[in-house]
Amino acid sequence: MRIGELARRAGVSPRALRYYEQQGLIVARRAANGYREYGEADLRLVIEVRALLAVGFTLEDARPFVACLRAGHESGGSCPDSVAVYRRKLAEIDDEIRTLLARRAEVAGQLSAACPGCVLRRREDS
Amino acid sequence: MRIGELARRAGVSPRALRYYEQQGLIVARRAANGYREYGEADLRLVIEVRALLAVGFTLEDARPFVACLRAGHESGGSCPDSVAVYRRKLAEIDDEIRTLLARRAEVAGQLSAACPGCVLRRREDS
DNA sequence: CTTGACCTTGACGCCGGTGTCAACGCCTAC
DNA sequence: GTAGGCGTTGACACCGGCGTCAAGGTCAAG
Numbered sequence: 001m002r003i004g005e006l007a008r009r010a011g012v013s014p015r016a017l018r019y020y021e022q023q024g025l026i027v028a029r030r031a032a033n034g035y036r037e038y039g040e041a042d043l044r045l046v047i048e049v050r051a052l053l054a055v056g057f058t059l060e061d062a063r064p065f066v067a068c069l070r071a072g073h074e075s076g077g078s079c080p081d082s083v084a085v086y087r088r089k090l091a092e093i094d095d096e097i098r099t100l101l102a103r104r105a106e107v108a109g110q111l112s113a114a115c116p117g118c119v120l121r122r123r124e125d126s
Numbered sequence: 127m128r129i130g131e132l133a134r135r136a137g138v139s140p141r142a143l144r145y146y147e148q149q150g151l152i153v154a155r156r157a158a159n160g161y162r163e164y165g166e167a168d169l170r171l172v173i174e175v176r177a178l179l180a181v182g183f184t185l186e187d188a189r190p191f192v193a194c195l196r197a198g199h200e201s202g203g204s205c206p207d208s209v210a211v212y213r214r215k216l217a218e219i220d221d222e223i224r225t226l227l228a229r230r231a232e233v234a235g236q237l238s239a240a241c242p243g244c245v246l247r248r249r250e251d252s
Numbered sequence: 253c254t255t256g257a258c259c260t261t262g263a264c265g266c267c268g269g270t271g272t273c274a275a276c277g278c279c280t281a282c
Numbered sequence: 283g284t285a286g287g288c289g290t291t292g293a294c295a296c297c298g299g300c301g302t303c304a305a306g307g308t309c310a311a312g
Contacts, residue, residue, distance in 0.1 A: 004258065014259090019300060033308055035259055055229045055236075058298075077240030086237040093230045097223060103181045104219045110181075111212040114203030130288065140289090141270060149269095159278060161289055184268075253312100260307065270296095277290070282283100 003028070006038045010046040017046065023059050025049060025066050045069055048076045056093070061085050129154070132164045136172040143172065149185050151175060151192050171195055174202045182219070187211050 007014045020026045021036070026045050028036035045066050052062045064085055065076030076082060133140045146152045147162070152171050154162035171192050178188045190211055191202035199205060203212060 002259075013300075015300060015302085018261090019298095023299095033259080035308080053299085055232050056226075075240045077236055083237065083241050086233060086240075089233055090230065090237070093226055093233065097226045097230070100219055100223050100226065104216065104223070106181050107212060107215055107219065110203055111209065111216070114201045114212075115209050128289075139270075141272085144291090145268095145270065159289080161278085179269085255310105255312080257310095258308080260305100262304085264303085265301085266299105267297095272293105272295080274292085274294105275290100278288080280285105280287090282285085 001038050002031075003036050003038070006043060006046065009043055010050065012046060012050060020046070020049065020059065025059060025063060041069075057085075057089060061089065127164050128157075129162045129164070132169060132172065135169055136176065138172060138176060146172075146175065146185065151185060151189060167195075183211075183215060187215065 001009075003014045003017055007017055010017075017026065017036075021028060026042055026049070028038050028042065031037050048065055048069060049059070049062045052065060053059070064079060064081035068079035068082050069076045071079065073079060077086060127135075129140045129143055133143055136143075143152065143162075147154060152168055152175070154164050154168065157163045174191055174195060175185070175188045178191060179185070190205060190207035194205035194208050195202045197205065202208060
């Protein structure tokens, strides 16, 4: 199938697919006229990438997953490199959550300091 | 004082101060030779802005705080517009935290699905 | 032959807060 | 005079994942 059909089926834009190829993920073979030709397996790759992007992964993060699928594994996350990325991502997310919680506390503190009584309506702000 | 001294005292770069001015915050008066001239009050403004940026506010968010300080209030957060920004920011932060928690759960779920036993070492992943 | 839907590559725009460089002016000290 | 340490404006670079437009090639249907 060509890029338009794959894009429709995967729910992405052709531009995104070309970008993925430019980044070295999901490289298509070319027809005689220069058009990109994709197979069914590529649809799975795109869906995997989109799922990863949706949960905050970068394209760089998605690389091992694509490689894992292309290596024939049923799940993109079942290879050691993918698992490593999973772990790293979990750590990053935890860091961000901690940062946000600290910020939230800081902002809430500033608010209650600048405008006493403004935050009181809630209970668990101690 | 001129821009270099203010920058040193506030712990920011002259470039940042020019940018704040370009954005309409902390506009300096000009000396005869065109140099920016700042007063002590401006130091407080810069410090306020930096404190807000440090907790995730944008320059746009910082605007009411600067206006509040320039209006003579002791705290930049004690004006109604500032309080509104505080509240909005708290809501935004809470949203981000919720999003991150959902992502964390999703990633942890995918990891445990792709690699059963990888996540088991911890207890509170239910 | 022409239309029109599809494809190609290349390149700029976006967002925010700067860093960095260019090319120049001001002012003091030697 | 001149060195050099300050200031000025203007403009490009960055990051990521595309959107969007430009200018053109391909191919099937009418």
